[in-house]
Structure formats: C-alpha cells, structure tokens
Amino acid sequence: xxxxNTKSMLSKLRLLFRRRIPDFLGNRRAVSVxxxxxxxxxxVLALGxxxxxxxxxxxxxxxxxxxxxxxxxxxxxxERIGFEYxxxxxxxxxxxxxxxxxxxxxxxxxxxxxxxxxxxxYVGTGAYTPSILTNITTGSPIPDNDLDIGEEGRFxxxxxxxxxxxxxxxRLVTGRGRTFDSSFITP
Amino acid sequence: xxxxxxxxRKLRSSRKGYAGIIAAIIMVLIILYFYxxxxxxxxxxxxxxxxxxxxxxxxxxDRDAEKVxxxxxxxxxxxxxxxxxxxxxxxxxxxxxxxxxRLWLEDKSLTQNNIGNVPLTSIxxxxxxxxxxxxxxxPVTIQGSSPSDAFFLWIITFRxxxxxx
Numbered sequence: 001x002x003x004x005n006t007k008s009m010l011s012k013l014r015l016l017f018r019r020r021i022p023d024f025l026g027n028r029r030a031v032s033v034x035x036x037x038x039x040x041x042x043x044v045l046a047l048g049x050x051x052x053x054x055x056x057x058x059x060x061x062x063x064x065x066x067x068x069x070x071x072x073x074x075x076x077x078x079e080r081i082g083f084e085y086x087x088x089x090x091x092x093x094x095x096x097x098x099x100x101x102x103x104x105x106x107x108x109x110x111x112x113x114x115x116x117x118x119x120x121x122y123v124g125t126g127a128y129t130p131s132i133l134t135n136i137t138t139g140s141p142i143p144d145n146d147l148d149i150g151e152e153g154r155f156x157x158x159x160x161x162x163x164x165x166x167x168x169x170x171r172l173v174t175g176r177g178r179t180f181d182s183s184f185i186t187p
Numbered sequence: 188x189x190x191x192x193x194x195x196r197k198l199r200s201s202r203k204g205y206a207g208i209i210a211a212i213i214m215v216l217i218i219l220y221f222y223x224x225x226x227x228x229x230x231x232x233x234x235x236x237x238x239x240x241x242x243x244x245x246x247x248x249d250r251d252a253e254k255v256x257x258x259x260x261x262x263x264x265x266x267x268x269x270x271x272x273x274x275x276x277x278x279x280x281x282x283x284x285x286x287x288x289r290l291w292l293e294d295k296s297l298t299q300n301n302i303g304n305v306p307l308t309s310i311x312x313x314x315x316x317x318x319x320x321x322x323x324x325x326p327v328t329i330q331g332s333s334p335s336d337a338f339f340l341w342i343i344t345f346r347x348x349x350x351x352x
Contacts, residue, residue: 082347
C-alpha cells in the first residue's frame with residue numbers, strides 16, 4: 001500500500017512538471033522585464049565605473065597642476081637677483097650684465113631683457129633675448145643655462161641700435177616670470 | 188481624540204519617505220567629505236606658499252641689514268704683469284654676518300678693458316657683525332694696469348649687495 005502511494009505521488013509530480021515547466025519556459029511575458037533590468041543595471045554599473053575613473057583621473061590631474069602652480073609660485077617668490085656690473089660696448093652694441101642669484105630658488109634663468117631710457121621709453125625693440133649664461137671668471141658656459149643659489153653668471157644682449165650717452169633702465173624677466181630692475185649709464 | 192491621533196499615527200507608521208531622506212543624508216555626507224578633502228589640500232598648499240613668502244621676506248630684511256664699510260685700500264703689483272694685489276680693511280657695521288662673493292676693480296686711468304674681478308669662493312671672506320678685518324684678496328688681472336693708477340673698487344656679497352670704495 002505505501003509503495004502504491006509513493007508511485008502515485010511520483011506520477012503526479014511528473015505530470016505536474018510536464019505541464020508547468022514548458023508553460024513557464026514558454027511564457028515570455030516576464031523575460032523582457034528581467035532582460036531590461038539586467039541591461040539597465042549593467043549600464044548603470046559601467047557608467048558609474050567610467051565616471052569614477054574619470055573623476056579620479058581629473059582629480060589627480062588637477063591636483064598635479066595645482067601643486068605645480070603653487071611650487072612654481074613658491075620658487076618665483078623666493079627668486080632674487082643682484083646686479084654686480086653692467087657694461088656697454090659701442091663696438092657691436094653689446095650690453096654685458098653680471099648677476100648673482102642671492103635668493104632661495106635654484107635654477108634661475110633669464111628669459112627676457114627689457115631696456116628703457118630715462119623716460120621709460122623702450123630702446124630699440126624693447127625686449128631682447130639674452131645670450132647663454134657664462135661663468136664670470138672663466139667665461140665658459142654655465143650648464144643648463146641657469147643659476148643655482150649663490151651662483152654668479154654673465155650674459156650679453158646685442159642691441160639693435162647704438163645707445164646714445166645717457167641713463168638707462170634694465171629689467172630682467174626670469175623663466176618663472178619675476179622681474180628685477182637696475183640701471184646703467186653709457187659713456 | 189481618536190480623530191486627532193489617527194493621522195499622526197499613520198504618519199509615524201508610514202515608511203514611504205525614509206529612503207529619500209537617507210539617500211539625501213548620504214549624498215550630503217559624500218559631498219562634505221570631498222569638499223573637506225579639497226579644502227584641506229588647498230590649505231596645506233597655501234601654508235607652504237606662506238612659508239616661502241615669509242622666508243623670502245626674511246631674505247630681504249637680512250639684505251637690508253647688511254652694511255660693510257671699506258675703510259682703507261692698498262693696491263700693489265701682483266705676482267705677474269697686469270696683476271694687482273688688493274688689500275682692504277673691511278668693517279661690518281650691520282646686524283648680520285656678511286660673506287663676500289666677488290671683488291671688482293676698475294682702473295679709471297685706462298679707457299677700455301679696464302675692469303677686473305676675482306671670485307671669493309675658494310677663499311671665503313666672512314665678517315661678523317661689528318667685526319673689522321684686513322683682507323688681502325687674490326690677484327686681480329687688468330692688462331696694462333699699474334698700482335699707481337686711479338681705481339674704483341666694489342665688493343659683492345652673497346646677499347647681492349654691493350659696497351663701494
């Protein structure tokens with residue numbers, strides 16, 4: 001009797017599965033919802049990860065740029081130049097400038113030189129590109145064309161026209177954008 | 188009484204708006220966290236800049252406090268032709284120690300190529316505040332120059348100052 005009962009239960013279950021599973025598999029009404037949910041979740045996840053990486057890289061980039069700007073400003077703030085001797089030679093219209101870096105920043109270089117007369121009118125083109133920095137004592141070029149702290153150097157500029165006798169102002173512009181002024185007299 | 192308490196109880200038992208409030212709180216916390224991180228980073232950088240500015244200001248103060256008087260100068264013939272030996276008495280009347288970087292000499296009797304100089308890095312010349320030293324510098328080369336000529340002399344310090352005689 002129990003064996004018969006078991007057999008009937010199993011047959012009932014088989015019948016149930018035979019009827020329900022194909023019905024369940026054949027029913028396409030819920031599939032679209034599942035698929036759309038999966039696609040939506042994947043999309044949101046992918047977008048989220050992409051935004052996260054973008055924000056991270058942008059953050060890193062802006063942090064790096066900010067650090068560089070602050071570092072450049074800091075170095076520029078501690079740049080100082082002392083003028084040792086300025087001489088003008090009418091032969092070749094050459095102006096020779098001897099300077100010392102007495103500030104707190106290494107790698108000081110001169111990017112531009114402005115010459116103005118006593119009335120602050122530009123002389124010639126106004127802005128001149130200096131020659132490479134040389135050692136004051138030996139005349140040999142200074143490596144990297146810059147001055148470290150306490151280092152002295154000399155550079156020349158060739159003016160477009162001869163300088164008449166008089167008083168002139170000179171302004172040096174460093175690579176970091178600082179300016180340093182002095183003056184000289186031509187005989 | 189029951190009419191009054193019923194909506195209140197409903198409101199308290201309703202859980203519909205909780206998710207929005209929690210999400211808003213989390214959002215605000217995240218924004219605050221990012222903002223504070225950026226602010227702290229910016230503040231630390233600004234402090235670095237302030238330190239640099241303060242140090243630079245101190246450099247200027249020290250430079251202004253530097254005062255050296257060249258009280259006497261003796262120029263003699265150097266070991267070779269065209270070389271001059273300069274002996275100076277230097278007095279530091281400023282409030283900071285002074286180290287000399289270079290000596291410049293101009294021969295006023297010559298019309299051209301009349302400038303000579305000598306670096307003072309190999310033989311450091313330093314003067315304490317209130318100190319007075321007599322220093323013989325390494326020979327300065329000016330071709331065609333003689334010790335009996337008229338000279339103009341100046342020294343450059345490592346703070347960029349120049350002191351004349």
